[in-house]
Amino acid sequence: MFEATGITAVREAEYYDLFTEWREDTDFFVTVAKQYGAPVLEVGCGTGRVTKHIAAAGIGIDGFDSSPERLRIAREALPAESGVKLFCQDMRAFRLPGSYQLVMLPYRVLQELATTAEKIQCLSCVRDHLEEGGRVLIDNYNPSIPKLARDPATSARVMEKTGPSGEIIRRTDRVVSRDYLSQSQQLEVVYDVRHPDGRTEHYVIPYETSYLFRFELEHLLARCGFAIREIWGGFDFEPFGQGASDELIVLAERTARALQPKPRSCSRSI
Ligand SMILES: C[S@@+](CC[C@H](N)C(=O)[O-])C[C@H]1O[C@@H](n2cnc3c(N)ncnc32)[C@H](O)[C@@H]1O
Numbered sequence: 001m002f003e004a005t006g007i008t009a010v011r012e013a014e015y016y017d018l019f020t021e022w023r024e025d026t027d028f029f030v031t032v033a034k035q036y037g038a039p040v041l042e043v044g045c046g047t048g049r050v051t052k053h054i055a056a057a058g059i060g061i062d063g064f065d066s067s068p069e070r071l072r073i074a075r076e077a078l079p080a081e082s083g084v085k086l087f088c089q090d091m092r093a094f095r096l097p098g099s100y101q102l103v104m105l106p107y108r109v110l111q112e113l114a115t116t117a118e119k120i121q122c123l124s125c126v127r128d129h130l131e132e133g134g135r136v137l138i139d140n141y142n143p144s145i146p147k148l149a150r151d152p153a154t155s156a157r158v159m160e161k162t163g164p165s166g167e168i169i170r171r172t173d174r175v176v177s178r179d180y181l182s183q184s185q186q187l188e189v190v191y192d193v194r195h196p197d198g199r200t201e202h203y204v205i206p207y208e209t210s211y212l213f214r215f216e217l218e219h220l221l222a223r224c225g226f227a228i229r230e231i232w233g234g235f236d237f238e239p240f241g242q243g244a245s246d247e248l249i250v251l252a253e254r255t256a257r258a259l260q261p262k263p264r265s266c267s268r269s270i
Helices: 006-016 018-023 026-036 051-056 068-077 116-128 214-223
Strands: 040-043 061-065 086-088 100-105 130-141 157-162 168-179 184-194 200-210 226-232 247-254
Touching: 006 018, 006 068, 006 184, 006 200, 018 157, 018 168, 026 051, 026 100, 026 130, 040 051, 051 061, 051 068, 061 068, 068 086, 116 130, 116 214, 130 214, 214 226, 214 247
Parallel strands: 040 061, 040 100, 061 086, 100 130
Antiparallel strands: 130 247, 157 168, 168 184, 184 200, 226 247
């Protein structure tokens, strides 16, 4: 999870969409929403980057996120007239008034949770908010063993963009360390901003994500009361395993009975 507060969190939210343009995933989510929605719930909707495209396609959608700064951007993009309800909640224990046909977690949202217990808590809440036969769509990173074995020092990726006020924003993403036992990566996101008047800003955001391999995700979903329906390797609906892919996208259907009771605690493993 991101550990940004104050002005750092505000700037990060303001610049999020600019630095996420490369994903080119929104058509995919709109297509799935058209086929399996509505209503749709987006878990970890952030700035509304995906939400606004689904709403614009005329599909009923609600969203929630734990970041008030990102939700502020989403509310600007999705004013009350859009009919989209946005909530500030934690995906480990959310409770919303509605029930949904499709719950989606675009762009690696489930990986924000460190432990298996937390992921089970989230998927149990997802299940509670789905109508019978409803579906969950999870878009995760497909962990590559060769990439995970690389020296973190070689991982830095730098992107530069021009912001809305003409400021030059340089974003550096790097892996600080990896923990193979807990299947987590400790990352750092750095923003260096240079304004037209010469003013500069520097923000460092620590970030931790976890990763799951394909069969782990399948087993986790089965344990939480879902049956796998599709596994894709990319946003063109290519089947998973066809060529090298960074994406692991699973569509699963809510079954009549959850196999695993909800965990009581959030210990490191379960
Ligand atoms: C990689 S971003 C994806 C945002 C959005 N789905 C998209 O595709 O642009 C992950 C999102 O998950 C949110 N998040 C992280 N931990 C969360 C939690 N415990 N509960 C709710 N949202 C959370 C973050 O605030 C962030 O907006």
